[in-house]
Amino acid sequence: MASTAPTRKAMTGKAVTRAPRDTAHEGFLGHRRGRWAKVAGTISIVALLAYLLTDATPRPNGGTWLGYTLGSIGAGMIVWLSLLGVRKRVIGSKPFSLKGWTSAHVYLGLSLIVIGTLHTGFQLGWNVHTLAWALMMIVILSGLWGISLYATLPEKLSANRGEVTQQQMLEAVRTLDRQLDLAAQPLGADDAALVRMSLEECRIAGSLGQRLSGNYHRDGNARALAAIGDKVMAAMRSGRADERLQQIQFLLERKEAALAQARRHIAMKARLELWLYVHVPVTIALLAALFAHVLSVFLYW
């Protein structure tokens, strides 16, 4: 496209030509003006028409000629699609760019919804065959989920992060921890225990559930802040403001803010990664189920 621009300019005489490729980012979704989207769309429509125009006996399923055809195509596609994991580790191989490969992976993967489901003829049950279909659907839908995340999250991630690196986020928390440690040295045992709660029982990331939900109110720092806050308020009401505790409260609040930023970052990164924790292992399970599916069909032929 970029290479043809000068000649096209010469031929059409237009004053403005399309920007060369290296100045305008072209994502894998729009690779070569959606070439693979068109290919996948065509495959899906052909499969659908074949399904609708075929009078299968006694009912459509994987055992008709169309079923075997769609099944063979689908199995081949599954194997090829799973090879993206291999392809992406081979840097700069030709002739297909990784971007083109990814584009094909996404669109052909989506067309597999049509091919795989028509292969079943909507005859589903509790067996290895439907398991393979279900795993395939989980893989495709998780991929779709991943694409939607990739389309929206990086921008938010960047906005949340500002100019701060992950290491700097951790450093900010650590610095506050050191300050808290120092500021707490003169405190009595009860107050020191609260500060220790913040220092020792605070997990920046926490469990998967915490990462995804962003709910850290049971975390050490949040509990310490709440308790110290109560103490500061009690002291102020009694007219004996405790400056050391106020200092601790201030530091805990700053730590909570630093944690919040880091945790928003973590939450978004968790979502960016989580789909792959579904997509990749389920793909491997799918390959196993596909093997069992095909072998069992021919074994009990």
Add this chain to the structure above:
Amino acid sequence: MSFIIRQLTKRADGGDIIRTRTLVQAEISIGRGTDCDVQLPDLAVMLRHARLVRIAATRVSIETTGGVPVEVAGKFVTRADLDVADAPAVDIGPFRLSLSAGEDGAVAITAERVIPPIDTADATQEVSIFSLAGAMPTRRRLAWAGALVVLIGLLLLPLAHFIGEGRAALPQSMVAEAARPTTPGQAFGDGRLGVPAARPAVAGGFAPDEVWSSGPLSNAHASLSNNCGACHTQAFVSVTDSACQACHTKSALPDHAAPARLASGRQPETGVMAAAHGAFNLPQGRCTSCHKEHEGEATVMTVAQQFCTDCHAGLKGRLPDTAVADVPGWARHPDFRATLVATPSLTRPVLARTALAGARERSGLIYPHDIHQSATNAVANMARKQGMTLASDGSLPCAACHVPDADQQRFKPIDMEANCGDCHDLAFAREAGPGGGTLRTLPHGKPAQVAGIIRDFYLSQALAPRAGVQRIAFDRRPPGRLAEVEAQQLRLASIGDAQGRARAAVAGIFTGRGLCTDCHVVTDTGSADITRRFAIAPVSLNDHYLPQGRFPHGKHKSHDGKTGDAACLACHTGITRSKAATDVNIPGVANCRQCHGAPAKALLARTAKAGDSCDTCHGYHDGVAPAGAVPAGHGGGQRTAARLAAAPARPRSAGFGS
């Protein structure tokens, strides 16, 4: 009385910084507070945590002051006496105080942080915090786990079961049931071959290879659902006919035609399908070519019409000598060719398949349907007087003669005494006596006996007349009024005269109007023997006009909103105008198409009003058409032959005349 205090601090590069102080006092304080002799700067340590008191030359006592215990030799204590010679260690929070004997009888205390502070984070922590690696097992581990679960549970376990099982045992009850021949007509659209109730799987519980099932078995085979090896006998070999025939024996389900003729009549496969079926060892014409299992409760019997038309659409091209017409499909099903009686015979009637248009049947019987269907004529009057059940318009109902058979398929054979005898009564004399006297009746179907009985009656009455005997005349008369001949009229002067009158009486019965000749063709042979003189033409009544198909009359009792006789007449339209028994009132295929295959009247309905698949009327497993027993072209199949053989008392020609 002095203490040497050494405080060790780790440098960033890993080296130690040692600060040493000597305190000359009997007691030192230990705590986080800056005023303590041994300051331990960690929040786990109390401001004033403990004090160490020298109680002897080599003995010290440690005692907590803030209520938080210290750890001595693995135990948490609030007070402990220690012998310095033992080089005891005291743990307070993350610090360890190691005591030893120092120079000049001093007690040396080395304070060292043994648990690093929490904020010694490094780059690996960044990964575990900011990526899911810190919260989940690795993707590789998850992938292995998932793949192994699938491979073991859904491949290896079923495989081990299949290999270990060997040849599966067949449930004896199922084998016995399958081997029993089905009764004729059972396989047709009469609703009697409904979907059987699903039988539970036989004992043995869940079999691991059930997970390989592509769908639920049909109800008939449901009890094999945990017995895959019953049908799938060999790995990588499609279910063979022998597996089916282990239960469904050939005697129960005979061949459709001779295997060689079936093979040559079949449309040969070509192209990709032939290549695919060849490559995957799926020869044509197997049981499973038509009967697809694992398709749900009813589907093993659901055979596509296409399987029939694949062969029958162009059968004549492949089997030139076949008597079967080509049938490309229901819409182009050729019109019926009724099997009609061509030559009636008491023993071997000749039947012939004839096109319906202009067909005449030679049953040998004289029977005008029209006068028997009238609501106003003498027949109706007679039926009413006899107290018969009449149709709503007062005519004789069809069912008066055509009585449905047990399975409501067709009708019981017409029987003269049962169906005609109410009106066409053969009583010829009444003899007075107690209880209304004795009625003498002529035997139907035995003309020689009839002649003999009449002759003997006349002769005996002439020689020894009995009082109160009345001869009943058969001459046509107003219905219900018997013309009777007084006994004295029978009394005769001489024996010769009596013989003459007897002969005349026999001739009158066989040739006169009103008895035999109403229904039969009688020939006068001129024989001197009066019992042999009159011959009655044989009658063969057809009991199955379309024996290649099955028409369950019981399912058609109401037709297009009509019931009773109107439903019969909806198809057998010409019957009320039929003046002769040679008329063939069998409706053509167009009549069936009014419902079968016709779209239902409901809006947007896609289903037909009634089924139009081949098996609505035809059976496949009826066996090969027998040669000889019925004329060529009348292939009722083994089942028909078996039915005929099973009912020798009622051959195809019902016995009228002898």
